[in-house]
Amino acid sequence: MQVRMRMMLPAAAALLIAGCVTINIYFPAAAAQKAADKIIDDVWQLKQPATTGGSGEQPPPASAAQPVQQPAPAERPGGQSKP
């Protein structure tokens, strides 16, 4: 009887150690939350304009001030009579 108990000791110790190892695998909750926030912001993009309809007409603002219709110089000498 006593001998059998002695033999179980290493097994019990091994189990304990294995248990501790699994407990120590740690999930980085804060980093995961930051990652989730980033992805959610990218997918939903709720913070940006968010107005569909109403005054949603904002064409390219940089070139809006200048007249866009400037005939390209290359077009003129080329002639228009190409099929």
Add this chain to the structure above:
Amino acid sequence: MKTLWNPILAVLPVLAALLVLASPAGAQAQTQTQANIDINTPAINSIKSSMHQRWTNLRAYFVNGAVGLTHDGFIALHDASHVPLPQRAQLNSMIAADNQDRKSLYREIANENGHPDWENDIRMTFAQRWIDKEPSGWWYQNAAGAWVRK
């Protein structure tokens, strides 16, 4: 009787030693893995852009309450009465496709960071953040699975 107690007494110091060792080791593991979760990989980016593309169509259904967030990181049909019959099949397939993307997203984040076993934790982290970031008026499921209007 004495022979019965012997092995138990022998285990006690081992237990105590393990407890002492476990806490600093755990703390060390925390500082090591706390570093970061990498989400900038081609696979994750492509899932993201697929979801964003779908979102331009899906968004209206969140706004009118037809669709809501589940408590476990997915989306589900909440109230189909807001949806004209001809559009329901399309909406259902959109929901299914989005949930497929979400599943891949959670799995991919876990895998890319070397911990496939984190998939559930990541999914539940997302579940909470989707709901936190949801604008008021939209719907979500609480932990009991009941629909709640935010």
